[in-house]
Amino acid sequence: MxxxxxxxxxxxxxxxxxxxxxxxxxxxxxxxxxxxxxxxxxxxxxxxxxxxxxxxxxxxxxxxxxxxxxxxxRDTCSYEMQDCPIGWYCETTGYCFKGEGPDIDTAQPDNNLPDNNLPDTDTALPDGDTDSSLPDTTLPDTDTDTDTPQPDNDTDTTQPDTVVPDTDTTGVLDLTENFENGAANWTLEGDWQIGAPAYGIFTTYGGANCAGTNLTGVYSNDADAKLTLNQQLSIPGGAAEPVIEFYAYVNAEGSSMIANDYVEVLIKKSTDTWESATKAVFTVGPYLDSSKTKLTGNTNNADATWQLYRASLSAVKGESVQIAFRFRSDSSSAAAGIYIDDLHIH
Ligand SMILES: [Ca+2]
Ligand SMILES: [Ca+2]
Structure with a gap:
């Protein structure tokens, strides 16, 4: 080149x-x-x-x-107010940072809902929503409390219970009657009395009083008389078996074959008459006829003790019922009678 x-x-x-x-x-x-x-x-x-x-x-x-x-x-901000622009959150240092920020609520698990940049303040509510500004539409109520007066068993009173139906009726019914308050809760017909027994067994099962078919002598012939609990009972509809149980002294003409004189327990729904009412069938109790609905027998008074009787109320689950002890006797051969104490319906 x-x-x-x-x-x-x-x-x-x-x-x-x-x-x-x-x-x-x-x-x-x-x-x-x-x-x-x-x-x-x-x-x-x-x-x-x-x-x-x-x-x-x-x-x-x-x-x-x-x-x-x-x-x-950076913009300065208030951590409590979370007053940064949309899409930013206020760090504890008082500066705005871009993004949704950490989940501030440490008491509740985050249910994957965005926090919307608002601080979560609910720490006591059982809903799973960590963002207190959002309605709880995602998680079912998981509370298992046993409150029964309310149709809603949700412990979170700020939200309607729209997910879990209330099947909790356990414990609604817990009636105890020891007759110590006399006849306040009862309607007595015929031979029925409430007081201290001066005949038959001469003692109560507990306390001073019991109910009985004439507490001072033998019962009447041709009797048909009810001892009726005045209040309506709401029998639970839940899984638990409702029962009626009481202690009784039985001394009435009859046997397992035939009940000449007897007491039966009637369970009357609002659509029933006393004649069409359900009769309790006893699974526990020594002096019963073969139908297990009539307390009878022991006229020789060989067993002068109080005995436990129990019957299921499952046949009337979920019903409002009234209960009565019905005493009936035939035209002859009276005895000391049938006394009742410590009634428990639950
Ligand atoms: Ca008593
Ligand atoms: Ca008789």
Missing amino acids: SGRYLILIAAAFLTAMVVFNACTPDDEEGPFTVDCDPSLENGGCDYAEYCAETEVLDDSGFPTGELKYECTL
Whole structure:
């Protein structure tokens, strides 16, 4: 290559350098000005700053479509108020950070609902929603309390119970009657009396009083008389078996084969008459006829003790019923009678 060519090449190179430099934007104004790097943690900015993304404007103030990143001071905020712009949350340091923020509620598991940047304040409610500003529409109630007066067994009183039906009726019924308050709760017909027995067994099962078919002598012939509990009973409809149980002294003409004189327990639904009422069938009790519905026998008084009798009320589950002890006797051969104490319906 000759010296002339070398000079020409050098001249062309210098010319190109001048032109190139003239067209290169300087670092302060150019579209690729990078004060921070968004790929770095916090863009490489100070803690009180964030790596802001802005569009580069041209000399006339119009967006060029190019982006630049600059460390920018964060907004200050109140952690309690969470007063950052939408899409930002207030850190405990008092600076706004982008995002939804951590779940502030440590007492409840997060049910995957977004926190909406609001601090969660519910720590006592059983709903699984950590964001107290959102209604609980996701999680079923899981409370298992046994309150029964309310149709809703939800312990969370701020929300309607729309998920779990109330099947909890256990414990509604727990009636105990020891007859110590006299006849306040009862309607007595015929031979029925409440008081201290002065005949037959001469003692109560407990306390001073019991109920009985004439407490001072033998019962009447041709009797048909009820001892009726005045109140209506709501028999639970749940899984538990409702029962009626009581202690009785039995001394009445009859046997397992035939009940000449007897007491039966009638369970009357609102649609029944006393004649059509259900008769309790006893599973426990020594002096019963073969139908297990009539207390009778022991006229020789060989067993002068109080004995437990028990019958299921499952046949009237979920019903409102009234209970009566019905005493009937035939036309002859009376005896000491049938006494009742410590009635328990549950
Ligand atoms: Ca008693
Ligand atoms: Ca008789």
